[in-house]
């Protein structure tokens with residue numbers, strides 16, 4: 050039995066807006082789950098239902114096999130870190146960390162031990178006497194995380210905890226949170242709109258769109274086996290390239306290039322004859338020059354040298370795509386190039402349902 054079960058969870062707000070539809074998910078003890086999706090897809094609403102901060106309109110939420118829909122937030126064994134990590138400004142880091150425990154009437158000696166432990170885990174030992182205003186954004190965020198983990202709860206919920214940090218701090222905190230998760234072993238649900246955070250931190254990712262789960266899987270599964278155009282386009286940076294095209298005798302046109310994809314369509318070829326499909330390939334899955342798979346001629350519009358690779362913006366007779374190449378192979382601007390995509394890196398989607406073929 051899973052540790053947390055969400056069965057057909059729905060959220061309909063009092064104004065009638067249906068924010069979450071039939072959300073089903075089983076979470077094992079100790080898992081790091083990331084909810085990811087664009088703004089407004091229902092990630093925070095789902096997290097808040099788990100936390101007990103929003104009513105569940107329909108469906109069952111179970112903690113360790115016991116229905117928890119009606120349990121108050123305090124009785125769920127949950128700690129939460131929000132986007133805005135409101136620390137008490139007049140209290141030192143020590144007091145901010147100790148506050149929840151002091152309220153519970155726990156012995157001062159035990160509190161001191163716990164605060165020192167958490168401070169050590171989070172690298173805050175040298176800052177315990179400081180006020181929040183004398184800390185960097187990253188340090189403040191660590192105090193907020195510390196306040197949550199000091200309570201030793203089984204379930205840890207985080208809603209965009211890194212969004213107030215700059216890019217460098219985010220990278221550091223990402224690995225710190227993963228590290229804390231390994232040390233504490235708490236079941237963690239983390240909400241973000243940032244696919245890089247999802248890919249780097251999650252055991253499993255839940256991709257959401259407009260209140261519906263699109264796919265649940267490991268970062269590897271979502272990257273290499275996306276179920277639809279949305280997931281394929283959301284996971285990966287730069288995103289997968291897509292071209293809408295019609296199947297004719299097992300072939301499609303991408304720009305002026307006629308590509309034989311019969312081998313990819315397999316026995317579904319007849320089903321898609323004359324139908325529109327979406328042809329997709331990842332920027333990094335290409336080989337410059339004529340190679341195995343399908344070959345495409347394009348002109349180079351722009352190149353961006355990033356150091357470890359170059360992003361090449363190409364025009365395939367009207368279709369725009371991005372290719373990722375070795376910086377030593379960067380083509381000339383305005384030059385004509387040919388590149389190939391191995392069959393295993395070609396993704397085909399139904400033009401109507403946008404589901405993977």
Ligand code: ATP
Pocket residue numbers: 062063064066068086087088089090091092093094095242
């Ligand atoms: P973001 O990344 O912007 O926080 P999100 O995926 O977390 O987005 P939610 O905050 O869960 O999205 O909101 C989902 C949808 O529900 C949005 O369309 C939002 O406008 C709507 N919504 C949120 N709270 C309420 C409310 N109290 N009443 C009505 N609709 C709401």
